[in-house]
């Protein structure tokens with residue numbers, strides 16, 4: 554029987570190990586070491602680092618993917634194999650809030666697919682609604698869908714299917730889901746291994762989408778009667794809005810290198826598979842029609858591989874207004890500082906805690922102003938350490 558341990562006191566992190574993780578994307582390139590960005594000082598093993606107290610907040614999780622904070626203090630966690638867990642009064646509850654593996658729920662978790670993003674309703678305290686993005690099978694093909702759940706007393710049930718039939722595959726499933734400052738529900742959909750679909754605004758593959766929380770299409774969406782908000786994406790997995798400007802940013806996996814951070818404009822085309830990174834000319838075998846305008850990222854990894862996933866802007870503490878991005882293959886937090894007043898200008902980017910915790914799936918800011926970082930070492934691609942997978946908490950001092 555598994556025992557679930559939640560560290561109630563600070564557990565000092567003393568582990569440093571070489572990451573043998575593969576990247577999120579395929580095929581696997583031979584990688585040269587190094588990066589166009591400067592490498593910042595490594596996180597200290599002393600438990601305090603760069604103005605943050607660092608501790609293990611939860612452990613013994615099974616490939617956690619996303620985290621949701623609700624006003625009563627509980628914290629919900631998705632585990633990709635198909636369970637929602639809850640931390641209640643500081644304790645990780647053994648019984649799942651909802652298991653997608655039982656009860657006849659259509660569900661599949663193969664490769665990178667499964668139970669992915671989770672977000673609470675902005676009115677959760679009144680309605681108990683949460684929204685999740687997950688993979689299922691339909692007529693022999695993998696698909697993804699967005700569900701509304703209703704939660705009470707640490708148990709959730711499916712209340713409504715908001716959108717289904719989204720393209721799915723064993724890789725490139727997107728899956729991040731967040732509310733924007735406009736109150737609409739945004740989520741990312743990967744190209745599901747069919748790159749050309751990303752360039753077709755009428756296809757649902759390789760998109761960032763926006764719907765109302767009742768599943769209807771906002772009249773102000775860029776394409777009439779379509780949930781598509783932006784297109785030309787490969788496998789976006791991070792969404793975050795700048796706390797001052799309210800502008801939307803997204804992270805995206807490149808094919809093998811050229812991972813991207815994009816500033817998202819409604820209706821814009823982010824280039825995949827015609828161009829990668831800030832390339833000005835199309836990839837071999839592609840051509841760009843003269844009337845097609847392709848957006849390039851505000852930051853990319855060059856010949857390095859980050860494999861970026863969940864990310865957040867920081868609103869409190871030493872990193873206030875910086876963007877922090879969890880990296881799988883990069884096994885680091887990428888911290889990006891933007892120019893005040895210029896949403897597209899990156900002042901600097903730093904790699905923090907590289908190889909200290911292994912592959913990182915997500916970072917979110919809690920209502921307490923701490924950053925909660927999820928490891929992703931137990932899915933066969935990482936090197937699990939005792940206690941993996943973990944949530945590491947960084948609390949501003």
Ligand SMILES: [Ca+2]
Nearest residue numbers: 823824825830
């Ligand atoms: Ca791009």
